[in-house]
Amino acid sequence: MKNSVLLWLLLLSAKAVAQTIPFSLHFDPTKYQSQTLNIGEQTVTVRAYENLVYVGNPVDTAYQKMNIYIPEAYFNGKSINGYTAQNAPIFFPNKVGGYMPAKPATTQDKPMGMRSPSPTPVQPTALLVALSKGYIVASAGARGRVLKDNKGIFSGKAPAGIVDLKAAIRFLKFNDANMPGDANKIISNGTSAGGAMSTLLGATGNNPDYEPYLQAIGAAKAKDDIFAVSAYCPITNLDHADMAYEWQFYGINTYKGWSFGGGNVPSKNLSDAQINVSAQLKVLFPAYLNALKLKDKQGNLLSLDDTGNGNFKTLVASYIMASAQKELDKNTDLSAFTFLTIRNNTVESIDFDAYLKHLGRQKTPPAFDALDGSSPENSLFGTATTDMQHFTTFGKDNTLVEAQTANQAIIRMMNPMNYVGQKNTATAKHWRIRHGSKDKDTSLSISVMLATLLDNKGYDVNLAFPWERPHSGDYDIDELFQWIDTLCKK
Numbered sequence: 001m002k003n004s005v006l007l008w009l010l011l012l013s014a015k016a017v018a019q020t021i022p023f024s025l026h027f028d029p030t031k032y033q034s035q036t037l038n039i040g041e042q043t044v045t046v047r048a049y050e051n052l053v054y055v056g057n058p059v060d061t062a063y064q065k066m067n068i069y070i071p072e073a074y075f076n077g078k079s080i081n082g083y084t085a086q087n088a089p090i091f092f093p094n095k096v097g098g099y100m101p102a103k104p105a106t107t108q109d110k111p112m113g114m115r116s117p118s119p120t121p122v123q124p125t126a127l128l129v130a131l132s133k134g135y136i137v138a139s140a141g142a143r144g145r146v147l148k149d150n151k152g153i154f155s156g157k158a159p160a161g162i163v164d165l166k167a168a169i170r171f172l173k174f175n176d177a178n179m180p181g182d183a184n185k186i187i188s189n190g191t192s193a194g195g196a197m198s199t200l201l202g203a204t205g206n207n208p209d210y211e212p213y214l215q216a217i218g219a220a221k222a223k224d225d226i227f228a229v230s231a232y233c234p235i236t237n238l239d240h241a242d243m244a245y246e247w248q249f250y251g252i253n254t255y256k257g258w259s260f261g262g263g264n265v266p267s268k269n270l271s272d273a274q275i276n277v278s279a280q281l282k283v284l285f286p287a288y289l290n291a292l293k294l295k296d297k298q299g300n301l302l303s304l305d306d307t308g309n310g311n312f313k314t315l316v317a318s319y320i321m322a323s324a325q326k327e328l329d330k331n332t333d334l335s336a337f338t339f340l341t342i343r344n345n346t347v348e349s350i351d352f353d354a355y356l357k358h359l360g361r362q363k364t365p366p367a368f369d370a371l372d373g374s375s376p377e378n379s380l381f382g383t384a385t386t387d388m389q390h391f392t393t394f395g396k397d398n399t400l401v402e403a404q405t406a407n408q409a410i411i412r413m414m415n416p417m418n419y420v421g422q423k424n425t426a427t428a429k430h431w432r433i434r435h436g437s438k439d440k441d442t443s444l445s446i447s448v449m450l451a452t453l454l455d456n457k458g459y460d461v462n463l464a465f466p467w468e469r470p471h472s473g474d475y476d477i478d479e480l481f482q483w484i485d486t487l488c489k490k
Contacts, residue, residue: 056218191473
């Protein structure tokens with residue numbers, strides 16, 4: 001009963017802050033600006049349809065808008081990279097980070113990681129590369145956890161971000177007949193929290209759980225399933241991420257936080273209380289993993305014993321070995337990585353615990369549902385009138401502050417694991433997930449569990465842990481578009 005009341009209040013608040021003047025959901029192909037872009041050695045002219053509000057009753061037009069870029073060649077009956085106005089795929093990148101509000105991507109954006117002008121040439125953004133390869137690009141903004149209206153009401157708490165992106169997909173499908181490109185070939189792309197949003201788009205297509213929220217903002221009457229998912233280091237499965245993180249990092253009692261400037265961060269020691277929390281969370285993970293009943297490629301049930309060891313751990317380690325082997329095949333010297341056993345140019349084994357020490361801990365326990373409510377994820381699960389809430393049983397039972405627990409229906413809607421292959425859901429057929437082998441923002445197991453579930457359900461999934469790559473995205477753009485081309489040109 002309490003959850004039903006909370007859900008009703010959330011929907012009511014969304015309707016209350018929505019603007020009363022509806023926006024048209026019809027795409028007008030005549031309202032554009034022409035842009036000529038230099039992409040590497042290639043010059044591409046596009047029609048830029050920018051700042052299109054994609055819902056009829058927006059809550060915040062600064063974010064609920066989309067930029068669409070279409071190569072001029074398609075309006076002249078020409079083809080690019082084998083694609084035409086009829087069959088060109090639609091690349092759908094988002095710029096969500098930290099579950100914060102995000103504006104849509106533009107043709108003027110800098111590549112990821114660039115914070116100042118660089119004197120050396122840099123690779124073009126994924127958006128620009130997509131245009132050079134003949135893709136339509138549609139990038140939507142989305143509300144995020146810190147947004148407030150002029151009355152101080154939060155308007156971007158979960159599930160607002162994923163609802164907005166789903167509404168943008170509906171806009172594209174609603175207008176498919178009136179614009180170049182194939183809305184049945186939408187490929188999402190995102191990094192970190194944006195990677196999580198990409199996985200949610202792929203996992204939850206057309207699921208009715210989101211319908212009341214979509215109706216409240218005036219989403220187009222269309223479907224919201226997508227063709228393929230590209231997700232870099234997705235910060236997802238949040239309600240189980242704390243236990244997964246401690247399963248991986250328990251016993252590593254020093255940590256280095258993350259620096260926005262990329263500078264050196266001094267090591268700190270976990271407190272006795274934090275070490276105790278780590279121990280409590282670690283022992284919770286095997287039960288969760290075992291309950292998933294995942295299977296490996298040979299059909300063996302994946303499991304962990306009470307100490308956290310088992311063939312699932314072996315599977316996770318195998319991805320790191322595969323990453324090292326790929327790097328070794330490039331003739332990279334890996335002799336400094338003493339946790340690897342290499343003979344005859346082959347990675348034969350890995351000391352996984354030694355690898356984890358090399359990786360190092362970044363976050364203190366709990367990594368996501370902070371007991372003092374201070375994490376970005378606590379903020380994500382707030383309400384229209386409350387900035388933060390807990391979203392795990394452990395967080396609720398061990399809280400250090402007065403805090404409520406988020407609505408279970410909303411927690412469910414933010415985890416793609418709950419929707420893959422489920423009834424009344426159109427899960428994307430193709431998935432590409434990347435998590436750097438030096439990325440410690442979340443547990444390696446998070447992406448392994450999602451990829452294994454997808455594989456078990458019969459979906460096409462490509463998971464890799466690029467060697468020594470930290471938390472980042474769009475670093476292998478050529479490989480990404482080769483993958484997409486392979487799918488779209490079958």
